[in-house]
Amino acid sequence: MSVLVYAESSEGKYKKVAFEATSYGKQVADQLGVDLHVLTIGGENPSELGAYGASNIISVNNVTNNSDAKVVANVIKETANNKGATVIIIDSSANGLSITPLVAVNLNAGLATNVVAVPSSTTPFVVKRKAFSNKAFNSTQISSDVKVIGLAKNSFGILENKVEASVESFDATIISSGITSTSLDKSTGTVTIADAETVVSGGRGLKGPENWGMIEELATVLGAATACSKPVSDLGWRPHNEHVGQTGKPVSSNLYIAIGISGAIQHLAGINASKVKVVINTDPEAPFFKAADYGIVGDAFEVVPSLIEKLKAFKAQNA
Amino acid sequence: MKILVCISHVPDTTSKINFTENDSKFDSNGVQFVINPYDEFALTRAMWFKEKQGASVTVVNVGSSATEPTLRKALAIGADDAIRVNAEPLDGFFVAKQLAEVAKNGSYDLVLAGKESIDYNGGMVPGMMSAILDCNFVTACVGLEIEGSSATITREIDGGKETLSADLPLVIGGQKGLVEEKDLRIPNMRGIMMARKKPLNIVEPVDFEPTTTTVSFEKPEAKGACTMIDAGNLDELISLLHNEAKVI
Ligand SMILES: Cc1cc2nc3c(=O)[nH]c(=O)nc-3n(C[C@H](O)[C@H](O)[C@H](O)COP(=O)(O)OP(=O)(O)OC[C@H]3O[C@@H](n4cnc5c(N)ncnc54)[C@H](O)[C@@H]3O)c2cc1C
Numbered sequence: 001m002s003v004l005v006y007a008e009s010s011e012g013k014y015k016k017v018a019f020e021a022t023s024y025g026k027q028v029a030d031q032l033g034v035d036l037h038v039l040t041i042g043g044e045n046p047s048e049l050g051a052y053g054a055s056n057i058i059s060v061n062n063v064t065n066n067s068d069a070k071v072v073a074n075v076i077k078e079t080a081n082n083k084g085a086t087v088i089i090i091d092s093s094a095n096g097l098s099i100t101p102l103v104a105v106n107l108n109a110g111l112a113t114n115v116v117a118v119p120s121s122t123t124p125f126v127v128k129r130k131a132f133s134n135k136a137f138n139s140t141q142i143s144s145d146v147k148v149i150g151l152a153k154n155s156f157g158i159l160e161n162k163v164e165a166s167v168e169s170f171d172a173t174i175i176s177s178g179i180t181s182t183s184l185d186k187s188t189g190t191v192t193i194a195d196a197e198t199v200v201s202g203g204r205g206l207k208g209p210e211n212w213g214m215i216e217e218l219a220t221v222l223g224a225a226t227a228c229s230k231p232v233s234d235l236g237w238r239p240h241n242e243h244v245g246q247t248g249k250p251v252s253s254n255l256y257i258a259i260g261i262s263g264a265i266q267h268l269a270g271i272n273a274s275k276v277k278v279v280i281n282t283d284p285e286a287p288f289f290k291a292a293d294y295g296i297v298g299d300a301f302e303v304v305p306s307l308i309e310k311l312k313a314f315k316a317q318n319a
Numbered sequence: 320m321k322i323l324v325c326i327s328h329v330p331d332t333t334s335k336i337n338f339t340e341n342d343s344k345f346d347s348n349g350v351q352f353v354i355n356p357y358d359e360f361a362l363t364r365a366m367w368f369k370e371k372q373g374a375s376v377t378v379v380n381v382g383s384s385a386t387e388p389t390l391r392k393a394l395a396i397g398a399d400d401a402i403r404v405n406a407e408p409l410d411g412f413f414v415a416k417q418l419a420e421v422a423k424n425g426s427y428d429l430v431l432a433g434k435e436s437i438d439y440n441g442g443m444v445p446g447m448m449s450a451i452l453d454c455n456f457v458t459a460c461v462g463l464e465i466e467g468s469s470a471t472i473t474r475e476i477d478g479g480k481e482t483l484s485a486d487l488p489l490v491i492g493g494q495k496g497l498v499e500e501k502d503l504r505i506p507n508m509r510g511i512m513m514a515r516k517k518p519l520n521i522v523e524p525v526d527f528e529p530t531t532t533t534v535s536f537e538k539p540e541a542k543g544a545c546t547m548i549d550a551g552n553l554d555e556l557i558s559l560l561h562n563e564a565k566v567i
Pocket of ligand 1: 202203204205206228229230231232243244245246247248259260261262263264265266267270280281282283286298299300301332356
């Protein structure tokens with residue numbers, strides 16, 4: 001018996017989700033009293049994972065097509081079988097989300113995704129997960145011998161737990177693939193909503209696309225990603241990939257700043273997992289204030305520029 | 320081309336979520352059910368293939384007879400026929416197994432589903448289906464073109480987009496981008512009339528023991544009151560975010 005974590009890397013580098021999944025896996029392995037194995041594909045510096053409790057690292061470097069979930073899922077299955085893993089943990093990166101269901105079928109395992117905490121009990125095996133777009137949680141019992149867990153982003157957190165890491169290289173079996181990547185369009189230099197610690201989001205209250213300069217500037221000062229409400233992307237003021245909410249991207253950042261957003265139930269559902277919410281809105285009755293931690297009743301066109309100046313001064317002082 | 324669109328029957332996005340029987344069951348009392356919004360993008364894309372490239376479109380749902388109005392709505396939007404697998408959707412694996420059986424029996428070239436449903440947000444079913452069927456799979460799909468037996472697919476990845484090419488048969492987990500919001504269709508009177516006459520076939524489920532069960536539900540802890548800060552006192556906001564919330 002052992003626990004296997006798949007730690008996703010992108011262009012050889014680990015993202016926060018990989019460290020979070022490793023931290024989580026370490027806790028689950030300790031709880032079960034079994035070994036933890038961490039699988040990484042194409043990671044440049046696997047021993048980095050040792051900082052989060054990965055003592056046994058399996059490093060695979062012969063996967064050339066990680067755009068095909070099937071290929072990666074098969075590598076995970078092979079490793080799980082080699083290591084006798086009974087709990088497999090996969091993060092919620094874009095690739096993680098597409099691989100997870102395939103791994104469960106390959107291993108004939110019960111699957112729980114969107115998991116937010118370590119098992120509340122190991123016999124029976126029960127985990128808590130998000131449901132109804134953050135409007136509720138659901139405790140799920142997994143009864144199969146092998147269990148697959150999809151870990152929700154930024155819910156368990158990162159736990160430093162430095163151990164001596166042994167790295168074993170392994171040539172995995174690569175199955176034939178029917179999918180080829182033909183082009184990649186990655187924005188460089190900007191923080192993505194998925195990875196951002198802070199998200200600055202604008203709504204219809206900002207009146208038009210020409211007013212987003214201050215939103216972008218505020219985001220830059222905070223090292224934040226920019227986001228928007230659904231009507232803003234439907235109107236074409238901002239690109240679709242900035243639309244957050246129940247039918248857009250989920251946000252689980254540490255800080256979410258909503259500017260000129262009313263706080264409709266569908267919007268809130270998607271951003272509720274964020275830890276601290278700040279609202280700036282002219283209407284004191286806006287529903288968002290009920291869901292927020294800090295609220296300012298005021299005109300965005302006055303508050304935001306002034307906030308930018310004050311934050312710059314604060315950053316300069318605390319740098 | 321034969322297309323199968325998987326339709327999940329979910330609470331309307333405005334629904335208040337409540338539980339009954341000691342918080343062990345979802346309370347559907349007074350809840351309005353709709354086609355899962357992600358599935359609507361998939362269905363609308365399927366209609367485009369039907370109209371522009373001559374495909375046939377079958378919609379399928381795993382559920383009790385209570386889900387039939389949702390399937391009829393999909394027929395009113397323009398699907399040719401519907402299949403209901405007569406079973407409670409016990410868990411994602413169970414549903415994927417049932418849908419895979421339907422897909423196999425009907426030899427569909429393309430299976431379109433939403434990337435997740437807005438009730439359990441599991442994001443399991445399309446991927447599991449593809450693994451059971453052993454065919455190609457792409458999720459978080461924001462663009463899909465088909466030519467002959469090959470597909471050009473755009474998917475969202477962390478921080479961008481990737482274009483892929485893949486052969487049919489193929490399972491897709493879709494979202495907005497597959498079609499735009501403005502392309503979504505509201506059934507018209509004629510569609511609704513025609514939908515009544517279209518076939519809705521009921522099939523019995525195949526045996527499959529679910530491997531997960533819901534023990535209980537809970538709601539997030541009630542939030543404390545919002546701390547209001549005067550618009551003229553932004554220093555206080557910064558200080559609270561720094562010292563109290565520790566997020567800047
Ligand atoms: C099926 C379905 C799914 C949906 N999914 C989503 C989703 O995923 N995400 C989403 O966001 N929405 C979603 N919606 C839409 C949602 O119901 C709301 O319509 C939307 O969130 C409102 O966007 P908004 O807050 O930007 O605009 P509005 O509701 O128009 O609010 C604008 C706000 O700006 C304030 N304001 C105006 N001027 C200023 C100023 N100068 N300074 C400061 N504040 C100002 C106003 O007081 C108001 O509160 C969905 C709806 C449906 C039916």
